[in-house]
Amino acid sequence: MILDRLEGPDALRAGDVPEPTGSHERARGQRVLVDVRAAGLSAIDVLQSRGEYQYATPPPYVVGSEVAGVVREADAGTEYMPGDRVAGIVFWGALAERCLIAPEYTIRLPETMSYTEGAALYLNYSTAWYAYHRAGVAPGQTVLLHGAAGGVGAAALDLAEVFGVRVIVVVSTDEKAVFAEEAGAWAAVRTDEAWLDRVRELTDGHGVDVVLDPVGGDRFTNSLRALRIGGTIVVIGFVGGSIPQVRMNRLLLRNLTLTGISMDTMDQEHPGTMMMVRNAVQGLLDTGRLHPHVGLKLPFERADEALRRMESATTLGKIVVDVAA
Incomplete structure (x- = not known):
């Protein structure tokens, strides 16, 4: 799902883009590629769609600030392997068949948690x-x-x-x-x-x-x-x-x-902040203490509607888009 113009949800369209290359811009050069199962929307998506987010990316770009899926490729030393179930913040790029992730912004999903719940979790x-x-x-x-x-x-x-x-x-x-x-x-x-x-x-x-x-x-x-x-x-x-x-x-x-x-x-001035937060959330997830609430789940072809609902703030809890079964 591509946003061509910074004009909000109405500018969203389905289309093809090249296979993701290299690494996520926050991954310190480490390549981890994920087959996307579900994408979560957040205030980041709404603000970015209108050019109002502080870490803007120019259009056209793929929408979707949060992802859950299965690792397809991973560089050595990233602590991830193909087949791992993961979820994390990507800021944009999640509403696609595949996207790049950054290890410090990513957690492992337990087998007991669905990808829909996973896309509603980490951010x-x-x-x-x-x-x-x-x-x-x-x-x-x-x-x-x-x-x-x-x-x-x-x-x-x-x-x-x-x-x-x-x-x-x-x-x-x-x-x-x-x-x-x-x-x-x-x-x-x-x-x-x-x-x-x-x-x-x-x-x-x-x-x-x-x-x-x-x-x-x-x-x-x-x-x-x-x-x-x-x-x-x-x-x-x-x-x-x-x-x-x-x-x-x-x-x-x-x-x-x-x-x-x-x-x-904060992590730029105090290295280790991101890892501290990630490890805390991972520990709570591993002990069954987190219960993400999905207020609305829509299929991929209705992603524009999901973004409109996000902007209107009419949904209780997280909005998730199913990308693949």
Whole structure:
């Protein structure tokens, strides 16, 4: 599935491209080629389709930020062999019969997990795990989560038990509230109500210890207000569309910490970050503690519809496209 113009889902078309050569641009020269079974879509795909992603690639390019499949070729020393079942982040290229992967962005899938679930796993769980890690959460703390019905939000709820935290979600509909509570939320508050007051009630007036925010936009100021003194807010993304501005005196007067997460850029300054995250997710996967939620699965020929659904944010959980049986 090729995007010829940076005009969103309507520019997507099926077509032929040459066999992938060389290695993935993040693979440090190591070639690992995968026969794709399923591809996961994310906010990366929507932003990139309109030229708004920070690591842009010029069109035409093959869409699909996450992949699950079977290793077809692997250079020696990559720790992978032909026949291995794998999943990982590729940023683009997954909606094709074959694609290149980068070992540091890839995990092994257990035999008990389907490729559909595998395509819904690594990007969301690595992001959510790293957000909790950067926040320095401790067991017993309370976390406020935005975007709980999306892929990263669902992963963060699934990881709440791993980190020993209770999660309050901010949602816009009853349907999303039910989804979040079934996924492990301790409580849900609605955006069309005085949700900040409700958060304070739920925390006996103290506020939450941590806010995880992949949405941004006009909720951000109230998210800062929802933090207890000494709390931390983690910026994960801006799927809400706008990048909020921060009055620094809010941080000063209440001893707040504001941090962002970007694993790959962190790895440039602190080598080993990507491997740390990958190994943590792999360990949780191997012990059966991860349960990816697929909200919508569509066949390959309906990939344009999948991308439209991703852009409209009408699906609960991850959107996956079946590429091959």
